[in-house]
Amino acid sequence: MSICPDHNAPSPVFESPWHAQVFAVTVALNEAGRISWSDWAARFSETLRRHGLNRELDGGDDYFMAWLETLESVLAEQETALPEEIHEMRAAWEEAYLKTPHGMPVRL
């Protein structure tokens, strides 16, 4: 089992735009004093551990899926963003994408 044969190949810092976004939201909340970094690391590593029990994580999309899941659960506990709220807002964004003509900026 090799870790990554082309580890010296240049790679983008973030593979997907949403990886960068969820990272930035978390850093911003930390800097605003809403999430302490040691608590974050503890919660996040717990999620990674749980996910890693079922399959091997490759450090890409699955890593940021675990990141997003952790952030959602921390914000739900703080009652900063409840699951219902996220669900509704997600649906609103989905509808906005489906209603916006191709090539136009998508807005809520």
Place this chain on the structure above:
Amino acid sequence: MGLDTRRCLAQAAAMPHDDHDHPHALLPPDPALRVKALETILTRKGLIDPAALDEIIDTYQNRIGPQNGAKVVAKAWSDPEFKRALLDDATPVLSEMGFYGRQGEHMVVVENTPQTHNMVVCTLCSCYPWPLLGIPPGWYKSDAYRARAVREPRRVLAEFGVELPEGTTVRVWDSTAEVRYLVLPMRPEGTDGLSEEDLAALVTRDSMIGTGLPKVSA
């Protein structure tokens, strides 16, 4: 058809295709929509500022990266007093150079010698010296590296193409949210008289994680 080809085809089929027949904007994947939802909720509650998010992304994408760590290593190779101070207590020395952790973490620099090769991992998640190296590469975050770096560091090093002399001890440092490590690699032979800038060009990201060695001087 080989497995790789099949996988590529499957991926291509799953990927949103960018032709112009779409009546509407391409729907981003589910996690992207969830992140957008979070952003909107938090922005509306006044907890985050979209401009600050852009600034954070720009910083980590464009301004912070291994070139920062390389500068530190090249300076340590050139200036014995700086090196002493760096190994003694890196955090204030690095802060003075403008490299401080946004999360307030403590920095420790560990020096490679002919006797000891240092290697850095975060077994719990992916703690990493962001201000010096930027965002960690995928393999650093993978289960395989996190588990195996501690268990069989020499085999992992071999996979990265690093062969160490028999007598060299490998020391693995496990990062935490509070303490992040940077490896100070050995200065390559034949680099006497090189400027700090030229030296910095020899310092690779992996050599500062300990999974690589500096480039050999041209």
